Amino acid sequence: MISAVSVTMRYGEKTLFENVSVKFRAGNRYGLIGANGSGKSTFMKILSGQLEASSGEVALDTGCTMGFLRQDHNTFDHETVMNTVYQGNETLWKLHLEREHLYTAAELTPEEEERIGLIEEEFGEAGGYTMETDAAKMLDGLGLPEEQREDAMETLSAGLKLRVLLARVLFGKPDVLLLDEPTNHLDMTSRDWLENFLQQYTGTVIVISHDRFFLNAVPTHIADLDYQEIRMFNGNYDDSMTTNAMLMEKRSRENATKEKTHR
Template sequence: MITTNNLTVQFGKRVLFDEVNIKFTQGNCYGVIGANGAGKSTFLKILAGDINPTKGSVALEAGKRMAVLKQDHNAFNEHTVLNTVMMGHDKLWNNIKAKEELYSKPDFSEADGIKVSELEEQFAEMDGWNAESDAAALLSGLGIEEEHHYKLLKDISGNYKVRVLLAQ
């Protein structure tokens, strides 16, 4: 699913990784262990695409997307549970927000109409029409009843918050 190819990370003269080649496969669990300062967090940030390696590359299997469980459980407190899950698909969420912004313009122009048309096409290609029901099914599968789906994240228990962020 995720493969690193000749991954090298260097800060000044300090080399954290030198030509690391590893393949993470579906169905397995992995742990990253090492001493403080060994580069564990840096490695995970590279896998997530948050930072770039000095050399080499990270490849994600076609048709897959990567998500990271954030440690800040309060980052989405002002969003509904359902929207928080949908925010996990960055491209889709950005599309939704861009459409909302355009549709709410009081001076909606022809150029705006063309842009909305493009966004709607992308939305359909990402199966956006099913995003909300897919997110709801995912939440229900994690034991979060429908009555909680429209609550703000800050209004649910910590145990549920972790599940919501996993669903994200």
Template sequence: FTPGNCYGVIGANGAGKSTFLKVLSGEVTPTRGNVAFGPGERLSVLKQDHFAYDEFTVLDTVLMGHQPLWETMKEKEALYAKPDFSEEDGLRAGELEERFAEMQGWNAESDAANLLSSLGVREALHGQLMRDLSAKEKVRVLLAQALFGKPDNLLLDEPTNDLDRTTIAWLENYLSNYENTVLVVSHDRHFLDSVCTHT
């Protein structure tokens, strides 16, 4: 799979499309062969479990889509919250700040908020807990989570489910201009025709 291409994965129900994506993401172990990514490549998957993030705010759920950034943020917060901040902690904090800046961490919250707004999630909801959202709103947040931070490899299983025409059009445009690798499973032929370079 080559960066800049969007691969549409099609087949009858039960043919193994979703399982194939799960093998690529490491959720399912392949019976033969192996899955290899380039060094340091980041993989992002559109999560199907709508209850996995119920205890987190909408904005944090999106930020968690970029796991290395999220982990750096959490470690940084924990360090600065320590009552007995040592010299060693100061050195570690310096390393974390550098890594955070390299990952565009200072723009992360505004980037996440812009992504949510583009997907039709109102700003008033960004601070709400995921459990307080409707099923359709959750779908949009999880889609924002998958897209957040422009991962090197993006796996989308039925991304247009529960989206309205305007949001689908936005997603088509977004993926058509995406510079990294995308694999998408969908039954929406118009959507596949719009975004896929290969099927």
């Protein structure tokens, strides 16, 4: 679980949100919505630790891993597509490199000889034997042409690069997955694939989107950033709109009654 505790964010005179306390629970999928410029991306950056809030805290359960789509799209320019995706799972990537070294080194130290006996089990448990097919499946789903899997990232178009970076985050299977408008650069087929992938995701997902179809298909909850606060609704986008409309109607009825009794 990840939570924000009394988080306030200001840029100069402008307050984006104030004293926001909200919990994102394990296994739920949250659609983070709000008007353009309301502060959704800023809030997500604060959750991920990329940005510090003016005040307040973010708490991530101990032992929980978090993954987010990186803003810096050129970090992996000299890596191949496949290696970029693999590195999304740090543990697996380290084991993979160690294993390569153990099997290709001309000479091994006695400690390394001993590691050979142990590494296969660790590698297998971390998903090492299916890493290639797993990564390929994701890249396929996200529409990266098969013949480009071994190409260097720098040779890819901006759109394809983003798809690989998305595959990289998903490959890490973090307990908390943060995605800021992931469907923007996807075509219909890839968007459907992502919807399906996220519907089956067992971790916590927080996703910013302006796409109503996506917001109806993926979230179990809607977090609405509006008037400097976040309101949480159960259900998908349409459910949240219905609940919101009912709340507004109830409020206006209550106000009308108040006015009557005051007369």
